[in-house]
Amino acid sequence: MSHVVTQSCCSDASCVYACPVNCIHPTPDEPDFLTAEMLHIDPQACVDCGACVSACPVDAIVPESKLTDPQRVFLQINADFYKEERPRPLLAKVIPATTVDQGRPPLRVAIVGSGPSAMYAADELLTQPDVQVNVFDRLPVPYGLVRAGVAPDHQKTKQVTRLFDKIAAQKGFEFYLNVEIGNHLSHNELLENHHAVLYAVGASSDRGLDIPGADLPGTASATDFVAWYNGHPDHADDVFDLSHQRAVIIGNGNVALDVARILTADPEKLAATDISAHALAALRKSLVEEVVIVGRRGIAQSAFTVPEFTGLMALPDIELSVGPDDMILDPATEHADALPHAVEQKLKLLEALKNRDHVDVGSKRITLRYLLTPTAITGEDHVTGVEFDRNTLVDGDGAAGIEPTGDTETIDTGLVLTSIGYRGVPLTGVPFDERASVIPNDGGRVLEAPGVYATGWIKRGPSGFIGTNKSCAQETVGKLVDDFNNGNLTSPSADATALDRLVRSRQSAVVDRAGWHAIDKAERERGAAHGRIREKILDQAEALSIINAAAQAKSARRRLWKASH
Incomplete structure (x- = not known):
């Protein structure tokens, strides 16, 4: 019996380092790690010790005996990854933490953005003693795309x-939320108050459809x-017309699958x-x-990942279909001696979908279409349809x-x-590559900008998953600490308290770590009162009222304690 990686795999590789028998791949040492859609456990090598279960931050690893019926498909997906022998490092090398020179003044770093890339960077920095990490975000709540x-x-x-909560609880960490760089503080002011500024702002703009x-x-x-459906403050007042029987999503990546699933889900669920x-x-x-x-393009070029599509196929109350006329392979795929694991699995799933008996399980359905290029959106005062050109697949x-x-x-x-x-979008005072839509960098060190660094999508483009x-x-x-140790970074012009005073003089409604804790607690309590996981607070004035009330209560407790001692 073995353990199995299932749908929610985030690919952060914590399980890889926890495994004592090197049975989880690809590892960060292997070339396909950055492109793999999920990690896989070798059923022949797994010793069923459960170390990976404890290490996984998203509960994606399940013992075979506890798999639910919809999860059982992942048994074969994991096994298929190992059907051909692959060279493996003896064991995935544990990457040593960067070592900060303790003979220098304490390292102080500003991180702009609070999503996964920011939090992982903060965690890496805080492995060293006396490091101060200040995380800035223009929103009053953290964690970026995980939340929104x-x-x-x-x-x-x-x-x-x-x-991320554990990372934020570490000594030396502070949030400056509801603070916009370029508005409340400038890039240069961040540099003046830190040894380095690390941008982890993601790719926040969409590619437009020019038709x-x-x-x-x-x-x-x-x-x-x-x-909008995740309660992002910028989109709380958006309105989407759901009064028509059909919606069309152009593009077939994971976001498209998410949106289709939400649009067809039973709202009560x-x-x-x-x-x-x-x-x-x-x-x-x-x-x-x-x-x-x-x-x-064709089915072999489907942009969604295997875990996401597997989850969609498992929904019991949605009619999911793909037209037989769309089940066409391009010449390169059809004549390939071997296909990448993810492509092979997608084709298997689509073939199974085409061949399974379709029963009308309800009024909602999702239809996959391929080989269609949009040429115009029709309508006068409102959308009425989309015109497409039909494509054929050729060898390119x-x-x-x-x-x-x-x-x-x-x-x-x-x-x-x-x-x-x-x-990605340009940031005032920071170099930007318009063609690639990233901050130009060498391994995260921003080119021609001493003391400036980048991580996440703004560094490498929109690729990879949460754990990547x-x-x-x-x-x-690693690059940042090397520069600090070599004396290449300019020391802050003032102490840390000066930065705090500067921020609060520019933005009185700043949300620090204690403020976020107050919002988080209130959201969870409101959710629990209505049988929900959390009820997000979108009104900024209400959020600030909650923060102030929590601060006053804390001050009152302190006064009581002092009076009693």
């Missing part, structure tokens, strides 16, 4: 915030829709999650019965290429959501 991007019905994945009608009401980005109250109310009134997910010098066939198709819809990729940011952060922090 991961779907509310994926609570296991969101459990990684428990790890006629793309600006019609009823058209939006899937990213905005995700932010979402009610116990942390979905925003306004989104839940709108979904309860929704008339959407079908979501069509459209990709312009050993890769999959497409050419239009001349055939066209229109899909009627009242809601179009685009999900075709992400872009761990190894990414280790590389960047």
